[in-house]
Each structure stands twice: as structure tokens, then as C-alpha cells.
Amino acid sequence: MGKLLARPPVWPALMETALSQIQPDRLLLRTLKGEISPRPPFWLMRQAGRYLPEYREVRAQAGGFLDLCLNPDLATEVTLQPIRRYGMDAAILFSDILILPHALGQKVWFAEGEGPRLDPIRDQAGLDRLDVANLTARAEPVYEAVRRIRAALPDTVALIGFAGSPWTVATYMVEGAGSKEFLHAKGWAYANPAGFQRLIDLLVDTTVTHLSGQIEAGAEVVQLFDSWAGALAPAEFARWSIAPTRAIVRALKDKHPGVPVIGFPRGAGINIQAYVEQTGVDAVSLDTSVPLDWAATALQSRVPVQGNLDPLALVAGGEAMRRAATDILTTLGKGPFIFNLGHGIVQQTPPEHVAELARLIHDWPSA
Numbered sequence: 001m002g003k004l005l006a007r008p009p010v011w012p013a014l015m016e017t018a019l020s021q022i023q024p025d026r027l028l029l030r031t032l033k034g035e036i037s038p039r040p041p042f043w044l045m046r047q048a049g050r051y052l053p054e055y056r057e058v059r060a061q062a063g064g065f066l067d068l069c070l071n072p073d074l075a076t077e078v079t080l081q082p083i084r085r086y087g088m089d090a091a092i093l094f095s096d097i098l099i100l101p102h103a104l105g106q107k108v109w110f111a112e113g114e115g116p117r118l119d120p121i122r123d124q125a126g127l128d129r130l131d132v133a134n135l136t137a138r139a140e141p142v143y144e145a146v147r148r149i150r151a152a153l154p155d156t157v158a159l160i161g162f163a164g165s166p167w168t169v170a171t172y173m174v175e176g177a178g179s180k181e182f183l184h185a186k187g188w189a190y191a192n193p194a195g196f197q198r199l200i201d202l203l204v205d206t207t208v209t210h211l212s213g214q215i216e217a218g219a220e221v222v223q224l225f226d227s228w229a230g231a232l233a234p235a236e237f238a239r240w241s242i243a244p245t246r247a248i249v250r251a252l253k254d255k256h257p258g259v260p261v262i263g264f265p266r267g268a269g270i271n272i273q274a275y276v277e278q279t280g281v282d283a284v285s286l287d288t289s290v291p292l293d294w295a296a297t298a299l300q301s302r303v304p305v306q307g308n309l310d311p312l313a314l315v316a317g318g319e320a321m322r323r324a325a326t327d328i329l330t331t332l333g334k335g336p337f338i339f340n341l342g343h344g345i346v347q348q349t350p351p352e353h354v355a356e357l358a359r360l361i362h363d364w365p366s367a
Helices: 027-032 053-062 065-069 072-086 099-103 124-128 132-152 166-175 183-191 193-217 234-255 271-279 292-299 311-316 318-332 351-363
Strands: 090-092 108-111 115-118 158-164 221-226 261-265 283-285 305-309 337-341
Touching: 027 221, 027 337, 053 065, 053 072, 065 072, 065 099, 065 108, 072 090, 072 132, 072 351, 099 132, 099 166, 099 193, 115 166, 124 193, 132 158, 132 193, 158 166, 158 193, 166 183, 166 193, 166 221, 166 234, 183 193, 183 234, 193 221, 193 234, 221 234, 234 261, 234 271, 261 271, 271 283, 271 292, 292 305, 292 318, 305 311, 305 318, 311 318, 311 351, 318 337, 318 351
Parallel strands: 090 158, 158 221, 221 261, 261 283, 283 305, 305 337
Antiparallel strands: 108 115
């Protein structure tokens, strides 16, 4: 067993459960307690997905993408596929952050080759049409998948549940699709912050409900994806990213005090330090732009860090990938660290490159 990092005074309150009460051979859970191991745990964002031929076969059976997410048998199968191939230390539930607006009754669909589409909500009348009461019933197939995945996983592998952070989910709900400018979401937030706050507050409450459902079904860790955090100016980042995340973390700690929360404020830049200090997350995931030395000094002294190989280095493979991965392992492996990407695997990734990366990490530090 590796040594435990001494907590400085600024370290957030991590899980109070004694190490002896955690599955002792789940490396990810030990790392999230602050343990430093010779070989860090690893998993990869979007590790189940279109780059795998076995995933494409299951996807063809499912019909639409939402049908795949809401079919417990198929969602279980695709969640387990990368674990069988590569031996990651964690499986992440195969689902989508837009399951939440779907479960709230907003129309959500995925146009082939175009990404997600939603009937946009841009005012109080739209909020009034959302159906909070039936959230858990609509999302029950997700929780059933969690139960099946946990039952099928090896004892050494942790199970991660997830949700989108309120700001990111709100952008999709308001824009009706992915966006670069966030014209409608930012326009609402600037012109009528009290009205936009009602949407954010609703998403805080329902995100806690959705993550609690996953935890009660067997998820041992949860991650909050704030994929569009980088679109916010500093004051707006504090209000629409940090404050809602803090509210979710506090509520989850009250309900599930032994379950760690990983935050991923993608594109936040130096604001990621305030995010770590003010939200109470147990660990932070780093996007590709975060400098390793700065992360080790400014962030890893407070919480375990996760990241941050460029997904396109994984596409390239070879010496470039090995060099980048080794730099990350060398710099961040001195503290509590989970190896991951700086964002999700892209479709063009050769599976054999993921296999090479897995071997490098499994063999570390002898590699």
C-alpha cells in the first residue's frame, strides 16, 4: 500500500470513512483518500464509445443513442467493454449528461452526425413545463444499469457515476443544442439573472437527486462535468459554476458522506484554483491546457488531481504519446493522482494505442 499524503490545512474534508472500511484493493478509492501509489489508477473519459468495434456493434442494435443509454442490458455491456480490453481501475457508467433534461420531460433527441437537439427553454413558462416529480421514474433504467454494472465488475474496479454541472446542462436546455457563443444562455443570465438562477437552482436539486440515485444503485464515485465552464467570465464563473457545484457537493456529502466527488471545470484556466478551494470537491480533473508543474503546486497540495493527456496524442500514438504520458506520470505521480485524458477519447482513436497506454501505466514506474 502506498503512503498517505499529509493533508495541509487547506485540504478539503475528504471521506471520513476509515481506509479499512473501503474495498482495500480498489486503487481509485484509495487515491481519492489522498494515498500516493507507485502506479496510479487510470480510466479514460469516453472509454466506452465509437472507437471500439464492439461498441459499434452494440450501438447498431440499440436504435437511437438515447435508446442505448436507457437500455440497462446494452448500457451495461458497453460500460464493461473497455474494462475487459484494457483493465482500467474504474468503469464509468455509459450514459449522457442530457439524461437529466430528458428525465425532466424536456424533448431531447440526437441527430445523426449533428449531435444533441432539445426543444429550448428560455423563460419561466418553459421552466414551469418541466416535470420534477417523475424524474427518478424516467431515469430508473440508468439506475438499473448501475446495479447491473456493479454486480458484473471485478472487485478491483471502482464504478463512477456522473452528471453534467448545472451551467453546462443549462446551456443545452436553453440553446437547444451545443453552442460556441451561448447567445441565449448568456443572454438570459446577463439580462435576467434571477430568472436564470431559478433554472440553475432547479438543476442543482435535480442533479443531487440523479446522482443520489446512481450512488444508491452502486456508484462509488461521482464526477461532475462542467464542459462549458471555460465560456464564463470570472464573476459569472463564480456564480454559475462554483456556487452550484458547491451546493451539489454539500448536499451529496450530507446524503452520502463516504462518496467522493470529482469536479471537471473544463477550460476554466486559473479559475480552477478557486474552484478547488471553494466547491469542496474531493478531486479535480484537468483539461489539456493545465500546466503540469502549476497543477502539482497549486492544486495537488489540496486535492488529488486527474488528467490530462491530450486525446489527440492518443490518436497519434507512438513516441509522442509515450513522451506526453511519461511527463504526466513523472510530474503528477509524486502526489495523489489518477491518470486520465484532458477530455474524452475521440472516435478516430486506434484501439491498439489505448492498449499501449494501458500497458505503460500498468508497468509504471518500471516502464
